[in-house]
Each structure stands twice: as structure tokens, then as C-alpha cells.
Amino acid sequence: MSQQFHSFVVFAEMRTGSNFLETNLNAFDSIRCHGEAFNPHFLGYPSNDPILGVDLATRDADPRLLAKAIENDPSGIGGFRYFHDHDPRVFDQIIADKGCAKIILTRNPVESYVSWKIAQATGQWKLTDVKARKSGQAVFDAGEFERHLDALQQFQITLLNRLQVSGQTAFYVAYEDLQNVDVMNGIARFLGVDETLEGLDTSLKKQNPSPISAKVRNYEDMLVSLAGMDRFDLTRTPNFEPRRGPNVPSYVAAAEASLLYMPLRSGPQDQVMRWLAAVDGVAEADLPTKMNQKELRQWKRGHPGHRSFTVLRHPAARAHDAFCRHILGTGPGSYKQLRTTMIKRYNLPLPEDGPNASYDRSAHRTAFAAFLSFLKANLAGQTAIRVDPSWCTQSQALAGFAELCPPDRIIREETLGQELAELARAAGVDHVPALSTGQADQPYTLADIYDDEIEALAADAYHRDYVMFGFSRWAER
Numbered sequence: 001m002s003q004q005f006h007s008f009v010v011f012a013e014m015r016t017g018s019n020f021l022e023t024n025l026n027a028f029d030s031i032r033c034h035g036e037a038f039n040p041h042f043l044g045y046p047s048n049d050p051i052l053g054v055d056l057a058t059r060d061a062d063p064r065l066l067a068k069a070i071e072n073d074p075s076g077i078g079g080f081r082y083f084h085d086h087d088p089r090v091f092d093q094i095i096a097d098k099g100c101a102k103i104i105l106t107r108n109p110v111e112s113y114v115s116w117k118i119a120q121a122t123g124q125w126k127l128t129d130v131k132a133r134k135s136g137q138a139v140f141d142a143g144e145f146e147r148h149l150d151a152l153q154q155f156q157i158t159l160l161n162r163l164q165v166s167g168q169t170a171f172y173v174a175y176e177d178l179q180n181v182d183v184m185n186g187i188a189r190f191l192g193v194d195e196t197l198e199g200l201d202t203s204l205k206k207q208n209p210s211p212i213s214a215k216v217r218n219y220e221d222m223l224v225s226l227a228g229m230d231r232f233d234l235t236r237t238p239n240f241e242p243r244r245g246p247n248v249p250s251y252v253a254a255a256e257a258s259l260l261y262m263p264l265r266s267g268p269q270d271q272v273m274r275w276l277a278a279v280d281g282v283a284e285a286d287l288p289t290k291m292n293q294k295e296l297r298q299w300k301r302g303h304p305g306h307r308s309f310t311v312l313r314h315p316a317a318r319a320h321d322a323f324c325r326h327i328l329g330t331g332p333g334s335y336k337q338l339r340t341t342m343i344k345r346y347n348l349p350l351p352e353d354g355p356n357a358s359y360d361r362s363a364h365r366t367a368f369a370a371f372l373s374f375l376k377a378n379l380a381g382q383t384a385i386r387v388d389p390s391w392c393t394q395s396q397a398l399a400g401f402a403e404l405c406p407p408d409r410i411i412r413e414e415t416l417g418q419e420l421a422e423l424a425r426a427a428g429v430d431h432v433p434a435l436s437t438g439q440a441d442q443p444y445t446l447a448d449i450y451d452d453e454i455e456a457l458a459a460d461a462y463h464r465d466y467v468m469f470g471f472s473r474w475a476e477r
Helices: 018-025 056-061 063-071 088-096 110-122 142-166 175-179 182-191 218-226 268-281 293-302 315-328 335-344 361-379 394-402 413-426 452-461 462-467
Strands: 005-011 031-033 077-081 101-105 169-176 259-261 308-311 409-413
Touching: 005 018, 005 063, 018 031, 018 077, 018 101, 018 175, 018 182, 056 063, 063 077, 063 088, 077 088, 077 101, 088 142, 088 308, 088 361, 101 182, 110 142, 142 218, 169 175, 169 182, 175 182, 259 268, 259 394, 268 413, 308 394, 308 413, 315 335, 315 452, 361 452, 409 413, 452 462
Parallel strands: 005 077, 005 101, 031 077, 101 169, 259 308, 308 409
Antiparallel strands: none
16 A cells, blocks of 8 residues: 555545445445544544544544544554534644545535435435335525535635645546446545455435436425536536535625625625615515626626725624524524533533523523633634634634625624715715614523623633624623
8 A cells, every 4th residue: 555645534524425435435344444533523434432542532532632543543544424513623734734644525416405305304315225214305595505605615725725834636526426436436546455345335325316307395495496506527627616605596686776794794785685675665575696706896897986895783782683584593594403502512501492481681691701711712713613604703704704805895784874874975865864773682682691701702712803803891881
């Protein structure tokens, strides 16, 4: 076996065929893939058995120990699968290590999304016997798919850039290639293994062999949603179009006026969207959005004198919005699996199934305070959970905008009505609508629980934003 590589990583995502790839890699005597070794919710596989003597608690304390153990796997060349939302603390280590071979598995994101939705609906994530197959259909959700695609794109862009900068290459394999035993043997040769397989392991069966039109309940709606997306062939390229570090598809333009809103997540988006729709007397659904960079440039050329803006929110209020909407909530946009992980692994005092009759104001304050403490560690890269755009620092999000073009105006939520009116008049709007009242956080507002300790925890977690933007106490905003 060649000494070029001492370990490997399979960069993949859910429902891309990574289980099938792992099963066949493990059919080689000298290759050992250890599952999702850095999944923040479990270790390798849901059974949470130790990997090479490293248990879950040890990995969470220092993921480098597990990476080193896999590097020194005595059974051969060791590796693991890594998805975009796995422990970010180990990413820099493995991407910089030229002795760690990179295998990049891709699949058409529509196919992977539909497969994921069916697995969610049926509860069946693997199939080894056709007799046990559970049938089901996916319901395509355009907003959810956009978020799914954006997460994949951002990670692929980061991955490609880091490989380019470090002068490394990777073995790219598409979902369709997995049925080719010669490709599987090619991966082994890439890893420096001289063995060959005569045939593929057939214990795992394709769960949904039907055409995609039969797998999606609202197939026609899906076609309409996808019609405006200008993409390359996503099954064959390691990155996607457009390159969206600035997150252009989230931008929202006025229907007619030369105004462009660049939202910061967990800010007053609903309030601003209602105002922006009222500028031209249209429904919110008619506001132009989900543009790529080419479409954004066309919009700007077609709207001379345009003005772009974003809105800063006090970090304590923004964290509370993210907490209520994503961590505590049970509706669309809630992170139910992440809530479970926060309860079991980080001991956050959260209601497992969302707020109930016993969840009072005191319980809410305790839970939010614990969440702020978690955010301090999360933003410092000290947890196995990735930093979500809903609670990343606003200074970091603005830096992403600046990769393409910074907003003309950064407005603070406290003066939102006044500054939007000024901006609209500067863009030539004759009749400026009033700003409606924002919706209160549920089940309790920040005012219901705010005190000196909450302020101190917020300032500690978001020290950078406090310094960069001069935030003072939330109560004094």
C-alpha cells in the first residue's frame, strides 16, 4: 500500500449514496471507513459505539484525538464521512492535511432533497430487503429546498477554495458512478490500495427507484419553482452556480422602486418585507427575490439610482428571535433535531417537544440564558455544532455581503421607520408608507425576561458585534 495518504475523508451529504460508498470501501481488506465520525448528534453511527477507543465525550472535548486515532488505524487506511453540518472544529485540520485523501461525493441536489423528504416521511433511511420497503411521496417546499441548496453550495465553495489554495486535488465521484465497480476500484487505487473488488456489495438497495415525477406529490409546483434556477449540471461539478458568499438569493427588491433589501437573519425581515411591498402596493409574494448574481446586476442596471440597505438588530434581541423561532419553536423553521442535541449533549434546559403548560416565564428565562452561554462557545468554534446564519455575528454576515457589494445603508432597528423613509425618498419614492409594528417573539418577549444577567451573557457571546457597532444595553436602545 502506498504511503502517499495515511487517512481519507469522504465529503458528502445526506441521501447522496454515502452509505453505499462506505459499505463498498469497507469491502476492501485495507480500507476502514468509520461512518459519520464527527456528526454532532452521534459518533460514527446512531449506536454511538467508541471509534478506535475514542468515545463520544472524548471526541466532543477534543475532536483532534479522534482524527489522530483514525489516521493511525491499525487495520489499514482509515477514514470517515463528513457532511457540511458536522463538527466544524475538525474541518480546518483535515482540509489542510495533505496526507488525508479527499473523496468528494455529489448528487443532483433535487434528487437528494426528494430522497431526504421521503426518508423523513417513511422513517426508513436504509433498505437491505425490498420486502421491508416503505413507500411514500415527498412534498416539495421551495423555501426549504432553497435553504438546502444554499447550505450545499456554500460548503462546496469553501471546500473547492481550500483545496485550490493548498494545492490539493480530490477524487470526485457522482451518485451514478457508485454502481460501477471499476470506479470503486479506482478509489482504492487513489488511496494507494492494490486490492480490487470483483463485484459490488448489494446488501443496500436503492429505496426509491421510480422517476422523480412519481416521487413528488406536488411535482408541477416543483417544476415551476425550479424553472427560474440557472444552474450548471449539479451531478457533475464540485461547486454550484452562482457562487454565493454574499447570499444573493436572499436579497429582496421592491416591485417597482429602486430599493434592495439585504436581510440579516433573525432581524426584522417580516416588518421590512411588509413595508417594501407597501411601497408599490403589491403583495409580499410579488417582490423580486431569489436572484443570482447575473440577475442582480441586471436589476441594478435597470434601476439607476438604486439604494440597497440592511438592518442591524441588537444582539440580545436577535439571539432571542433565533432562540424562539428555531430552537424553542415547533413550526416551520424549527431545528428539532438540534434542540434534542442541545438537551442531551449540552444540557440546555429546553422543553423536549416545545413549550407546554408548565413552561412559564421563569423557565423561558433560564432556557434563554443557557442558550446565550451555548452561543458564546459556538461562535468561538468550541462546539460540534456549526454556526448557523440565524445567530452568526452580524459583522461576519456583513463581511459576506461585502464580497460582492456592501449595502449603501446600514440601518439600526431602533430608527428603522425614519431611515427607511429617508432612503425611499432618496430613491425617488413619492408616497412613503408607514412602517407597521413587528411581531412579538413567542411564547415570551425579551422584555418579559430581560435583566442584567441576560445583557451580560449577550455581550459576552457577541463581544465582536458590541465593539464593531457600538451596541449598548438592550434596555437603553
